[in-house]
Amino acid sequence: MAVKTPIFITGVTGYIGGAILHRLLTHPNADTFEITVLVRNPEKARILESQFGVKTIVASHAEHDKIEQIVEANHVIFHIADSDDEPLITAILRGLKNRHDKLGDLPILIHTSGTGLLTDNARGEYPTETIYSDLNVEQLKAIPPTAFHRNVDLLVINADAEDGYARTYIVLPSTVYGIAKHPLVDAGISNAHSMQIPKLITTSLVRKRAGVVGKGLALWPSVHIDDIADMYIVLFDAITQRPATTGHGWEGLYFGESGEHRWLDISLAIGQAMHALGLTDDPAPTPFAREELVPLFGSEWFGWYHGTNSRARADRARALGWKAKHSTEDMLASVRPEVEAWAKKQ
């Protein structure tokens, strides 16, 4: 029997990770993969083993020695659970280095960051002119080390570009949207909902009025959950089939976007949906007051985050052949079903 490719994935009970595991299980070469996933819920582990045929490790991200060992045993790592856990990525990188040192293998890490990397402090007051292309390596290198996600991203890049013990790739999704629909969601394993748009919806539902940070004029990109999951697979296929021509290290940052919006446009769509559903008297969004930010978002920083600019173009993935099927219009159309779903959960 041919040796299978050992693949280890974090975050499969999550929104993005679940969509990627589903694609790997239905990949044309799925019978050549030996997939191991890390989950912290033993019941989900049991279902993943019995219904989906993947190996599971029940552990939390704090179990660094265990994670280092699992990583060492795998050739491909999809790290989709956490963009910002520095001790966790350090354990993952130790596992990759051990594998390289012991076997001479050049293991592959596909890490998940986000276009939050590019954010400013606009607080919704203005759109920025600066647009980042992931093909412009000098522009990417100039991002300050203090930027969001940057501490972890630099460790991942340098494992390849400076130390050379692994091939590393970073996917940077923007606002991922759409309610995920696949068998792992149906089985109660994976989260069906994203972060940013649901956060604006749940905060708006609490105040019974759509909210917006400042004037909502700052710009962000978005990408549908199915498109971003496809992008990971296009990248994975390119890495495994055309490694020499697939950018890695500093040439291995892949933005995920298929259109751009003003924050105000999301808030307007939330207001219209809430009004149509009888959840507000007035569809027009109002600015979040500063005093609302901590109770609604958990911190002022996270509140203001929803009024930042982050402008990026997914030129590198498109050059690999990735084609998004959804656009900004689909993102805005996704708001109403999302409002309906969150209103039911209230």
Ligand SMILES: NC(=O)c1ccc[n+]([C@@H]2O[C@H](COP(=O)([O-])OP(=O)(O)OC[C@H]3O[C@@H](n4cnc5c(N)ncnc54)[C@H](OP(=O)(O)O)[C@@H]3O)[C@@H](O)[C@H]2O)c1
């Ligand atoms: N969604 C977006 O729009 C977006 C955009 C850009 C970047 N990102 C980044 O992508 C990553 C994944 O996002 P997501 O939307 O898929 O998030 P999610 O649905 O919240 O999934 C997070 C995953 O991480 C797991 N996890 C969290 N803490 C853990 C711990 N201590 N031990 C073990 N497992 C743990 C969760 O497991 P449990 O099920 O057990 O909680 C879940 O599988 C995040 O870092 C996020 O910042 C997301």
